[in-house]
Structure formats: C-alpha cells, structure tokens
Amino acid sequence: MSGLLIAAPSSGAGKTTVTLGLLRALRRRGIAIAPGKAGPDYIDPAFHAAASGTLCLNFDPWAMRPELISANATLHRSGDRILVVEAMMGLFDGAADGKGTAADLAAQLGLSVVLVVDASRMSQSVAPLVAGFAGFRADVRVAGVILNKVGSERHEAMLRQALEAIRMPVIAVIGSDKALALPDRHLGLVQAGEHASLEGFIEHAADAVSEECNFEFLLRIARQGLNRPSAANIDRLPPLGSRIAVARDIAFAFSYEHMLLGWRRRGAAISFFSPLADEAPAADADAIYLPGGYPELHAGKLSQAPNFRAALLDAAARGIRIYGECGGYMVLGEGLIDAEGKRHEMLGLLPVVTSYAARKRHLGYRHVMPLDHAIFQRAMTAHEFHYSTLISEGEGERLFQVRDALGTDLGPAGLRRGQVAGSYMHLIDLAGIAA
Numbered sequence: 389m390s391g392l393l394i395a396a397p398s399s400g401a402g403k404t405t406v407t408l409g410l411l412r413a414l415r416r417r418g419i420a421i422a423p424g425k426a427g428p429d430y431i432d433p434a435f436h437a438a439a440s441g442t443l444c445l446n447f448d449p450w451a452m453r454p455e456l457i458s459a460n461a462t463l464h465r466s467g468d469r470i471l472v473v474e475a476m477m478g479l480f481d482g483a484a485d486g487k488g489t490a491a492d493l494a495a496q497l498g499l500s501v502v503l504v505v506d507a508s509r510m511s512q513s514v515a516p517l518v519a520g521f522a523g524f525r526a527d528v529r530v531a532g533v534i535l536n537k538v539g540s541e542r543h544e545a546m547l548r549q550a551l552e553a554i555r556m557p558v559i560a561v562i563g564s565d566k567a568l569a570l571p572d573r574h575l576g577l578v579q580a581g582e583h584a585s586l587e588g589f590i591e592h593a594a595d596a597v598s599e600e601c602n603f604e605f606l607l608r609i610a611r612q613g614l615n616r617p618s619a620a621n622i623d624r625l626p627p628l629g630s631r632i633a634v635a636r637d638i639a640f641a642f643s644y645e646h647m648l649l650g651w652r653r654r655g656a657a658i659s660f661f662s663p664l665a666d667e668a669p670a671a672d673a674d675a676i677y678l679p680g681g682y683p684e685l686h687a688g689k690l691s692q693a694p695n696f697r698a699a700l701l702d703a704a705a706r707g708i709r710i711y712g713e714c715g716g717y718m719v720l721g722e723g724l725i726d727a728e729g730k731r732h733e734m735l736g737l738l739p740v741v742t743s744y745a746a747r748k749r750h751l752g753y754r755h756v757m758p759l760d761h762a763i764f765q766r767a768m769t770a771h772e773f774h775y776s777t778l779i780s781e782g783e784g785e786r787l788f789q790v791r792d793a794l795g796t797d798l799g800p801a802g803l804r805r806g807q808v809a810g811s812y813m814h815l816i817d818l819a820g821i822a823a
Contacts, residue, residue: 390611391461391471393426393499394534395479395490397521401506402536404432404577405568406560407474409597410606411439412590417603420469424461426490427476428753428771428816430642430680434580435570436474439590445646447473447497450488450753450793451769451816452646454496455622460646461497470610473499479521479528483753483793491528500531500609502559507547508537515550522556531609532559534597539564560601568593579682581638624650625768625818628709629675630657637662639690640715642680644816663719664689668699675709676700678716680814684744684776687724687732697735704737704808711763712810714774717802718742720810725779737808739782747775756788756813759800763787763809767820770813787811 394410396403407423414421423436423444428451433444445464447457465471475490479501482489494501503521505514514535522530533551538544538561548558562568570589571578580586625647632651634643640663648658661667664686669676683690690696704710712720721740723731729745751773758764762785787802787809802811 390465390468391473391497391499392606392610393473393475393490393494393501394504395475395494395501396504396506397517398478398481401504402562402568403474403504404435405570405593406504406534406536406562406597407472408435408439408590409562409593409595411436411472412594413598413601413603414470414472415440416594419607420467422465422469422471424464424471424473425476426473426493427488428773428814429476429576430644430814431576431579432474433645434641435577435586438580438586440472443645445649446644447493448488448816449490449492449496450483451771453817453820456624456646456817457493457496459622460649463649470607471497471499479503480524485793487793488753491525494529495525495527500529500612502532502534502606502609503530504534504536506537507535507543508539508564511543511546512550514547515554515556518551518556519554522554530556531612532557532605534558534560534562536562537564538562557602557605559606560597562596562599565596568596579638579641581641621653623818624654625815627651627654627656627675628677628711629673630655631670631673632656632658632675632677633669633673634658634660634677635663635669635679635716636660637664638681639664639683639686640679640681642714642814643677644814647815663693663696666693666695668695669703673703673708675711676703678710678712678719678810680714680716680774683715683719683724684726687726690719691732691734700735700737704806707807709763709807710737710809713814714772714812717810717812718776720808738803738805738810739780739784740803741779742776743779744776746777746779748777750774750812753793754798754813755791755795755819756801756815758787759789760785760787760804762807763804766818769816769819771816772812772814774812788813
C-alpha cells in the first residue's frame with residue numbers, strides 16, 4: 389500500500405490545512421493521489437476533494453470492518469495512486485472504549501505517519517514529544533515531522549536541532565500565518581461549499597507547504613508500506629433501492645461517499661437533487677435518501693420549498709421508501725425550531741418536532757440493532773453528532789435499539805411509518821459480519 393497518514397499529537401495542530409496544502413502541492417506535481425479521512429467526519433472530505441480534484445473516502449477503524457477498509461483502500465488507489473489520509477483528533481485518540489484510533493488505521497494499511505506538530509509554543513521540547521509518539525507503538529511508524537506555526541528562522545533552527553538529536557526527519561516547515569485558519573461552527577468547519585474563496589485558500593496552503601518541503605523524501609516514505617489489502621467484493625450495507633435519489637446541497641451534505649460507493653457496487657443507480665433549490669427527486673426513483681447536514685440553518689427556506697414538499701409527500705403516498713439521517717430525520721418531522729425559537733413546518737411524514745434553540749451536544753459512536761426489519765435487517769455501526777434536541781416524538785414503529793461505544797444501552801431511537809423512516813444515527817457499516 390502506497391500511502392501516508394497525516395496525523396498530530398492532538399486536535400488543533402493544523403493537520404487539515406496541512407493536508408489540503410499537501411494534496412494540492414502533490415496535484416501540482418502531477419502525482420496521482422487518493423485522499424482519505426480517518427474516522428466519521430463528513431465535512432473534511434469535501435475540502436480534500438476540492439484540493440485534490442478526486443473523491444475522498446472515509447476510513448473508520450472503529451466503525452468499519454477491517455475488510456471494508458482494506459477493500460475500499462484498494463479500490464480508491466487503483467492505478468497506483470498514493471493514499472493520503474488525514475487522521476482525526478490525536479494519533480492515539482480513539483472512541484470511548486479506546487479503540488479505533490488513527491494509529492490503528494496506519495497499522496492496518498501500512499501507512500507511513502507524518503506527524504504535524506504545532507510548534508508555536510515550544511522549541512527543544514519538540515524532541516521528547518515526537519520521540520514519545522514515535523516510540524509508543526512498534527507497529528506504527530512515524531516517518532517524519534511537519535513543523536507548523538513556526539515563528540522565525542531562529543525558532544526553526546532550534547526545532548531542527550532538537551529533532552536531529554533523535555534522528556527524526558523534518559519533511560516541511562510552515563510559518564505562522566493567520567490566513568491559514570479555516571472558520572468553524574457547531575459541527576466542525578464551515579462547509580467547503582460555503583467558502584467563496586476556497587480555491588484561493590487551498591492555493592495559499594499549497595504555497596505554504598511547498599516553501600520548505602522535501603517532496604522526494606515524502607514520496608519515498610509514502611511508498612514504503614507493507615500491506616496490500618484485497619479488493620474482494622465484500623458484503624456491504626445494502627442499498628435502499630435500485631434507483632436512489634439523494635438530497636445534496638449545503639443543508640444535506642453529510643452523506644458518506646463509501647456508502648454511496650457500496651450502493652453502486654451493489655448495482656444501484658444514484659441521482660442527486662437539491663431541496664434548498666426546491667428540486668424534486670428523480671421521478672423514477674424507488675428510494676429517497678435525506679442525509680444529515682444543517683437544516684437548522686436553512687429551516688425557513690426548506691419550509692418554503694413547494695416542489696420539494698409536494699414530491700416527497702407524493703412519494704410517501706405511493707409507498708416509495710424514504711430514509712432520513714440526523715438532519716434528514718429532522719426534515720421528515722412535523723416541525724423544526726430554529727436558534728431564535730421560531731418554528732418552521734417540515735414535511736410531517738414522521739411525528740417528530742426538533743429544536744435547535746434547546747441545544748445539547750450528542751456525540752459518539754453507536755451500535756444499532758434494527759427493531760423493525762422492514763427497512764434494515766442486520767446490526768450496524770453508526771455515529772451520532774448533533775446539537776438539536778427532540779421536543780416531541782409521537783406514535784410509530786421504533787427503528788433501532790442503540791448502545792454506545794462502551795456498550796451502555798441508550799434505548800430505542802428513530803421511527804418508521806410505512807416506508808418512511810429516520811433517526812439521528814449516521815449509519816457507517818455492518819457490525820462485525822464476516823466477509
């Protein structure tokens with residue numbers, strides 16, 4: 389496996405910006421790349437796709453079976469492309485049960501780790517920090533360091549001298565630059581599709597990474613992986629239908645590309661439509677998928693989308709399968725209360741009212757077991773991340789029984805009425821089913 393894992397000691401070190409800069413810099417040099425994101429993040433992959441010009445896949449060592457990760461990695465890097473995966477959190481940070489770290493992913497796929505260190509508040513202390521990360525696991529190889537937020541030439545010299553003492557190569561040095569910060573909001577970065585100047589930002593990041601970068605060494609360590617995963621046609625999450633219409637715009641942007649890939653490999657045709665543009669799903673769709681996103685920020689516009697509303701109500705009346713996740717679940721409900729406390733009427737296909745005014749963070753991996761096998765038949769893994777809350781939930785068939793990463797029973801979640809169903813869970817993979 390040819391590839392790199394761009395990791396850091398902790399969140400906030402700047403690894404997303406560094407990854408974007410590297411992807412664009414490699415693209416400029418004509419290097420074939422396959423971008424990836426570790427963990428359940430559904431925002432960063434859109435930035436990676438913009439920087440690389442190539443679809444970005446998630447690789448989740450907690451929620452995905454090893455055979456799915458291996459098969460998707462092989463498929464993604466077809467044509468001998470170099471896999472460049474951005475880690476989540478710190479290199480050895482995992483779920484509540486301690487499993488599913490970015491280090492686990494590096495070990496499984498044989499990826500060389502590039503450690504991004506925020507050097508803004510340290511000098512010689514960089515050496516014991518990096519040495520500790522490099523020596524923590526024998527099956528994880530920290531091959532080099534990118535020094536980020538370096539204050540001056542003198543600061544750089546001190547950092548380099550300290551790292552020379554532990555024989556740790558410096559791959560690149562990036563100076564302090566406020567223009568390299570990305571804006572964020574309650575679920576992470578402001579989405580790539582909402583940046584009017586995203587292309588300029590990526591170009592600037594590429595320039596910053598390239599200024600002092602040893603690309604020859606970077607490409608050499610990228611090709612030192614040992615594992616060669618199989619591309620077997622493994623068991624995957626089954627598609628919702630044979631012709632699936634997927635909502636996609638800045639209010640419905642949180643769909644996992646690996647799941648859409650899996651549906652296509654099972655023979656499903658996928659089309660896209662924008663509820664925010666008041667578009668209806670394809671007329672021949674036999675299933676409609678409303679993924680997560682930010683409906684709480686666009687509730688007024690969604691409530692005033694007559695074509696979208698009429699098409700969804702008609703599809704439900706005709707028995708078309710409709711499934712909503714997180715934000716999609718909120719839109720399938722009766723009402724959505726925005727941050728100012730104003731209620732907006734949603735589709736009314738499920739007896740649910742949600743509120744972004746009554747905010748509470750819900751975050752973590754989930755084990756989900758279908759309670760009503762009309763939509764799903766097998767145990768799955770999922771991720772939950774939202775600040776909205778359920779104000780009311782009426783009668784309907786319960787969809788899932790849910791446990792957290794530690795196995796704690798969180799009770800039932802989600803609802804189904806006929807062929808319309810939804811929950812706050814973002815489904816990721818089948819749960820531990822052998823290939």
